[in-house]
Amino acid sequence: MLVKIIPELGLFALIMALGLAFIQALAPLAGVTLRRPLWMAFAEPMAWGQFAFLLVAYASLTASFLLDDFSVSYVANNSNSMLPWYYKLTAVWGGHEGSVLLWSLILSGWGFAVSLFSRNLPRDMLARVLGVMGMVSTGFLLFILITSSPFERLLPGVPQDGADLNPLLQDVGLIFHPPMLYMGYVGFSVAFAFAIAALLGGRLDAAWTRWVRPWTNIAWAFLTMGIALGSWWAYYELGWGGWWFWDPVENASFLPWLTGTALIHSLAVTEKRGTFKSWTALLAIFTFSLSLLGTFLVRSGVLTSVHAFANDPSRGIFILALLGFTVGASLLIFALRAPRMSGNVGFGWLSRDALLLINNILLVVMTVTVLLGTVYPLILDALGLGKISVGPPYFNTLFVPLTVLLCAFMGLGPVARWKQMAGRELMRRLLWSGIAALIMAAAVPFIYGGEWNAAVALGLVMALWVVLALIRDLFDKTRHASSPLAGLRKLSLAHWGMVVGHLGMAITIVGVAMVSNYAIERNVRLAVGERVEIGGYSFTMTDLSERRGPNFLADTATLEVARDGQHVTTLRPEKRLYIARGQPMTDVALRPGLLQDIYVALGEDLGDGAWAMRIQIKPFVRWLWLGALLMATGGLLAVADRRYRRQRSVPADSTLLREVHT
Structure with missing residues (x-):
């Protein structure tokens, strides 16, 4: 019963x-x-x-x-x-x-x-x-x-x-991807709630930022891992070997990540220096609003995507109304309350404060760039002004230069001082780091690819600039200690979180640059006993069999992979037919590696025992997700800092406090 x-x-x-x-x-x-x-x-x-x-x-x-x-x-x-x-x-x-x-x-x-x-x-x-x-x-x-x-x-x-x-x-990726993504999406509601509460209470000060920083970092770490898991799932599950396609639903999760990244940096400035108070509250409102916008895009039926849920219009109207009410009410509260709580703390234009402000501005510009490319085609379609498609060329053309600028200021930020710093001192600290980054970035494309590649060199110089600046910062902070190890131990977990997070960003940039420019892809026709040479590897199809899964039927090809006559691995890609839906699916075969993946997807049956196959060599693709893991770890390390475990209460209104105790 x-x-x-x-x-x-x-x-x-x-x-x-x-x-x-x-x-x-x-x-x-x-x-x-x-x-x-x-x-x-x-x-x-x-x-x-x-x-x-x-x-x-x-x-x-x-x-x-x-x-x-x-x-x-x-x-x-x-x-x-x-x-x-x-x-x-x-x-x-x-x-x-x-x-x-x-x-x-x-x-x-x-x-x-x-x-x-x-x-x-x-x-x-x-x-x-x-x-x-x-x-x-x-x-x-x-x-x-x-x-x-x-x-x-x-x-x-x-x-x-x-x-x-x-x-x-x-797929196993979908066991973890949606909960991780939602933990990030929804986690920003805490930052939003704290911002609205601080505005209502007139407390846009260091205290509220200290309360909200751990919650924001945790949400940002979850969202980072959720996006990375989605990229990983798309890479091996969809059968095309791509890790990001600027799909509108991918963009829906990327938008709050960008403003969330700006928010965690702005919170640090507000807590440390008492500046950016109103800007920080506004970022908290925008970040959660973009999370709601992502929910609307995915669940309203306005998008066609493998990630989206197509639904009746009433659902989209309800979410749109909820989004409008949330954004409108919160911005009204901000407009009425924020001007009364502005601070008078100043800083010079060559200081860590200024550099973090510039990074915030760049992140917001990147957000607007992605937002326009995502919603502008929808707005045109809704107004009956025609259909246009905005794809990777638009996003890459605008996003890459902005990322270069962002990384330039990321390298400057850790070594700059708060409030004011002499330009000569900043140049002295980073001159050799910049020269070393340029030399190494110029040399690696020749060593790896045998010829000059400007895109790879640009990506590497960005990553090396960030890493070498971090090393210089650690050197400056530990050189007066009794030993380097003792100096490193004295650094706070929040500082280590910054180091690990920036290192993760650099590693991701290396992965993007290498896999985007050095990946090898071939579509081939193979039958049992045939062999093909790709990227220095030989692929020999030795068997073709059928098997039954719990709810599908599969054709399985067996490929022996060798290099220089030595066996490397055996791969078994499959073409599956799911019985209940009658829907075919590709199950790719992978040989993962830190420096490159070997990737095989089984295509269509061409007759006479031959099958179409897509074979790819994907260099450094794992660095994308390793970098994301390090970024998320950096966020969690910052949360573990002892000053957030020992927060003290700031008294409420004294009369009200007495009433509570009574």
Whole structure:
């Protein structure tokens, strides 16, 4: 009997979560306004209860998938009895309704975490933060219940079996990619809530930045890993060997990453120097707004992409209205409150403050560049002014020069001093680093490729400039210590986070430059016993067989790969046919390596035992994801800094504080 009512239990939990989110949105904010401490105290239990009920709702939907309850429409459309159990778990967020439920669950989880780990916040500040998060939760829970309930029944016509999960999503990468991405997307709601709370409370000072920095760094680290996992998934799952195509949905996640990167740097300046107060709050608003814009683009049906969910227009209108309300209300609060809280702290134009400001401006310009290229074709189409396609040539032409400028200032920032610095001293510190970067960057293309390649040299000089500047900074900070090791140990974890994050950026740039210019790709025709030479390797097809998977049939080719007569590896690419959907898929074969990948995708059957194949040699492609991993690690290292573990409370309004204690 319990099994039969699991979907109803999930729906009831969703309704309860909405009620608690509504109370969380209203009672604490009203309590602060009317000076009612008891109302303010509603914030934390409501956040806990909302999280608990959403856990029940999510567990109910998961149980429906594991039990093959095809009376639930969402399960019938996204699962199948032959689907392996671990893909049934990922199918929970494999479609629109489940992914929005996961979005709401993660949002409530962030609110629960804030209520647990921000006990030192002034009571009125915590009430405002959780109240703002409650408002966002209310909007999304209304969206789920009104337009996107995952618990709708197919009664009485229950299908015998489900339509199966999209084969593109039946992959280990999709077990981790969406949750990581959503943790980043939704995590910026905390920075947004803190910014709005600080504006409402008149506290755009170093204290609020110290509270919000750990949450922002964690969200940024999750988003970085989520984007990297999506790139990795596209690389091997789609069969074309690409890692980024400026797809509109890829751009939707990249936009908040760019402004989020600007935000974590701006927070550092505000905490250290008390400058950029209003700018930092505005970046927090923009970053979360771009996360909501990404949600709209993916779930409104306005985009056609392997990443997007095509849906009815009512859903898009609801999300657009939620986006408009959030952006409009937050910008109105900013316009009314920010001018009263501007600081008077000055700095010279040759200082770390100024360099970080320039980096912020460049990141915002890059954001605008990507945003225009993504939404401008949609706006033209919506206005009936024709259809245009904006692809990689536009983005690469504008983005590469901006990235070069960004890296130039990234190298200057760590060695510059706060407030003011002499130009001669800055030049003295970085002169030899710049010369060494130019020499090494010029030499590597000759050594690796045997000829000059300007694009590779430019990428390498950017990366080396960043790395050598970091080394110079570490040298300056440790040269007066009793030993280099002792000096390194004295550096804070926040500083090490900066070093590791910038190093990750440099490694990613090397990967982009090398794989974009030195990759080798050939489309060939092979039959059993035939051989082809590509990139110094010989590929011999030795076997062609068939096999049955849990929910698919596959043709498998066996290729022996050798170099200079020595066996290197055996690769087995497959062409699969998923039974329930009748949909063909390519399962590529990879031989990964730190310096290069060997990549084979099986194409179409050409008859007479011959098959089309795409064979690629991808140099340094792993450095893309290694760099992203280091960037995310840098963000987490900064969070672990002891000054964020020992935050002290800044008193709230004294009268209100006495009322709370009473």
